[in-house]
Amino acid sequence: MHEHYYPLPGGPVLILDTKTPFPPLQQALTEPNGLIAIGGDLTAKRLLAAYRQGIFPWFSPGEPILWWSPDPRMVLFPEALNISRSLRKVMQQQPFDIRFNTDFKRVIQACAATPRPGQPGTWITDDMIAAYHQLHLMGYAHSVEAWQDEQLVGGCYGVKIGRMFYGESMFHHASNASKVAFAHLVQWLNAQQVGMIDCQMHTPLLASFGAYEIPRDRFIAQLNTLVQYDVT
Template identity: 50%
Template sequence: MSLHLPRLGVAPDAPFPPVDSALRRPDGLLAFGGDLSVTRLRNAYRHGVFPWFSDGQPLLWWSPDPRTVFETADLRPNRRFARTLRGSRWILRADTAFADVVTACAQAPRPGQDGTWITEAMRDAYIALHAAGFAHSVEVFDDTDLVGGIYGVSIGRMFFGESMFSARSGASKAALSGLARQMRHWDMPLIDAQVGNPHLASLGAASWPRERFIESVDTLAQATAPVAGPWTSAFGEIPATALDARD
């Protein structure tokens, strides 16, 4: 691997290689090495790069082309799902159970996957990012039960989605819809979904050329964040019944 991929520098703020130097096969593999420090992760995301590796592998960094994204202006529940939610007791909150959401995502079965890429090291790294105010979760509760959620990294006015889970049918879709609703209110237009799959496509994800994605990230990540620190108070409590296709 070291013959084909650059190794990242030891310093947490060491630069990443240009994303257009990433491999085509496997698509987007850019570099290896480094660490999962807050500084390194923030530097990665603001340049359109993310870590993705399994236990036993070196730390791998990716920037695929094309890139899968959600545009928050268009990410609303369809009418059928909105009707389903009208009878729901679910409540959406933010940053009240971040570690629980990450753990649930790690334990969620994924079709075609054996095990999880959310290793203990990855979990600890994102919890550290959350403590530093740069990673957030949207949680779906049924009374006191956590039934779904999504988490990711927020820099400026850009949100980089990492993973989501459902313990009840539709709960992750509700979390994604709630995230997009709040992001629209905060003038945050884009959610990175990294690598596409049929499920994301069914939710409305689009495929962008990497160059277009990087240009958007360059602008959005440098903008002033709408909220400093935890989102809990600014997000409030959103009843799932308020997730409307017209909002």
């Protein structure tokens, strides 16, 4: 099979068709950090193959599908979850009804519609919403939701394969709603014996929960063990 590459300042990047497998992670560019392939599709088969190899899609509307595996990788080990004193006080007051997987599609749609500082649009396109909703129907994608007076006011979603979880996005329409939802998600994942949460990129919010960056080699080594628990 003849492979095609797209030239970039950081080096050539593999162009995927619907049958092209992902290249070895060693081919990921250092600039931009972790770009490993372009194109392909957003089928459940492709997405699951990507996550099993430590690769995720991230692109803007109008762009081709871009696939990434950055180095280092921001992760959170569930047993090391840090909940600040102020957030713990909020959780004790129980201002939200926390639910799991009751309205996945509304959660991802709300994540797509929420403005992000420094981002003119969203990377959660209609095709992405459809793709992750399919993963949800297959039992791989999960949402945790914060409800208040029967209104969805916050939440987050991600993909679970075996004992590995890949956090994707969160939103809030009420103060602390996404933080409380995320804390409950991590506690639930810990109870499910999930060993590592992929947070993809560094953010101050995730760092406040105890997430930190590890080398990609270490990330992949642990991922390879954790995804083996997938028996679906």
